[in-house]
Amino acid sequence: MTLLAVERIKLFSTRSPWWCAALALVITTGIAALIAANTSAEFPLTVGLTQAFYSFGMYVVLVMAALAVTTEYRFGTIKATFLAVPNRVSALVAKTAVVAVMAGLIGEAVAFGQWGISKLIKPNADIAINSAVEWRNVAGVGLVFLVGSILALAVGILVRHTAAAVSILLVWALIVEQLIGIIPKIGEKIQRWMPFVNGNHFLTAGGPELQPDPIKYPFGAWGSLGYFAAVSVGLLIVALVVAKRRDA
Amino acid sequence: MIEAVRLKKHYGRTIAVDDLSFTVCPGRVTGFLGPNGAGKSTTMRMILGLDRPNGGDVLIDGQHYASLKHPLRKVGALLDAKWVHPNRSAHSHLKWLARSNGLPTSRIGDVLEMVGLTAVAGKRAGGFSLGMSQRLGVAGALLGDPEILLFDEPVNGLDPEGILWIRQLMHRLADEGRTVFVSSHLLSEMSQTAQDLIVIGRGKLIAQTTTEQFIHDATEDRVRVRSPQADRLRELLAARATVIEDAVDHALVVHGLSAAEIGEMAAEQGVVLHELSPQRGSLEEAFMQLTSEAVDYHAHS
Helix, strand or coil: CHHHHHHHHHHHCCCHHHHHHHHHHHHHHHHHHHHHHCCCCCCCCCHHHHCCCHHHHHHHHHHHHHHHHHHHHHHCHHHHHHHHCCCHHHHHHHHHHHHHHHHHHHHHHHHHHHHHHHHHHCCCCCCCCCCHHHHHHHHHHHHHHHHHHHHHHHHHHHHCCHHHHHHHHHHHHHHHHHHHHHCCCHHHHHHCCCHHHHHHHHHHCCCCCCCCCCCCCCCCHHHHHHHHHHHHHHHHHHHHHHHHHCCC | CEEEEEEEEEECCEEEEEEEEEEECCCCEEEEECCCCCCHHHHHHHHCCCCCCCEEEEEECCECHHHCCCHHHHEEEECCCCCCCCCCEHHHHHHHHHHHCCCCCHHHHHHHHHHCCHHHCCCEHHHCCHHHHHHHHHHHHHCCCCCEEEEECCCCCCCHHHHHHHHHHHHHHHHCCCEEEEEECCHHHHHHHCCEEEEEECCEEEEEEEHHHHHHHHCCCEEEEECCCHHHHHHHHHCCCEEEECCCCCCEEEECCCHHHHHHHHHHHCCCCCEEEEECCCHHHHHHHHHHHHCCCCCCC
């Protein structure tokens, strides 16, 4: 509990988490507003459509999570942390927990922000959240942010440099996972095992497809989230082992 | 008490610390002296469990740093004053440190008062001058009221007032019975601060002794003598002392005889002297001599 309090003080005594949260909210609700304003009878507003661009917020949160650890390496405060708390694994797990909860809360704010602004713009559209699928589609965004932030922290711990960590995360999530499917034959087989692709599948599975999805997912909705979480936690464990062994 | 036993550390093929053993005793200021790159910071990081030794061991009162329950209450360290997030205020920085070791929040005000930063407690640390950052670092080290204090080059870049403040602080801490271990690459600084010295060069122990003894041994008196009969004089002197010829003006530099003795010898043998000047070796020169084989980066002229 002490370590959680320590990491909470550290996270909130700098401005970057607030900026990242605000940025994630502004971008996602802005796009949701644009979408809602341009829906019509031929192209109706649905619950799934309000969440279509949640990933823009997620990229910001991935950067925030990576920064939470790379700035510690950048400014040497990680050494101050390890002096105060020589058990590096506990210190980093506490940091991960605090950042992941923060990411989850931002995710929920993003999800309901997108939904809320859509409702505000098109009060008559039928976007009431009724079914379990629709609940998963909206409220699930927070879980995807939470799991994604664990992966981002793991990358941050491993590479230690802000520029490197952010590049790896964004190139991976935005380019590799999206474009790998283009490779003939094996592309799709690889793509279905990609972590963020599975995170997205968790949100959209069972809902109306905005565009045809060619991927044959190995898991159902919750299985996909579990797989995404397993990959993220697995990478975190690797990162913790590395951090424990190397010189601070 | 800090005890290092056969400590070793290498980075790739570069050996940073080589078979280093020493003891740092309580109630005294112990200087850790060596040229830049001698392995002082690496050793301090190993004491604090930040770097992992490749061999040997270092214990604090018989325990590894990593196994201390509340390390900040036992050991306070200032390795780098810049280890603060620039956007975090001095108060917030100390707050998370205090919280991590179960120290009361009231301690923050106490240490800020001690180092004279009370007025800027709420200001972001990124805007601090080097002297202020150093004071914040000291505040962090004192936070847990530790018995053992480590300072790595604490006076580097400080103005004279800051240097004096650090010196007085270290003496006060040692007088209170604490173990104070402070590194520097300047013997003149250490001669005013430390009672004991651990001298290293290229990662190896050169000497562990009191400062007084080290300076006495290191600054052996020399006498410069010039004579038109240099060869004859050299023969006479070489029988009783070490004689080195100055390559520039062919003067003889004599170790082990006083100026009076040399003058009397010359008079007895009827040797004409043009110069007879006793020279007190400077501290830095002596230190250079001792560590010259142990410096990694020479300037080649």
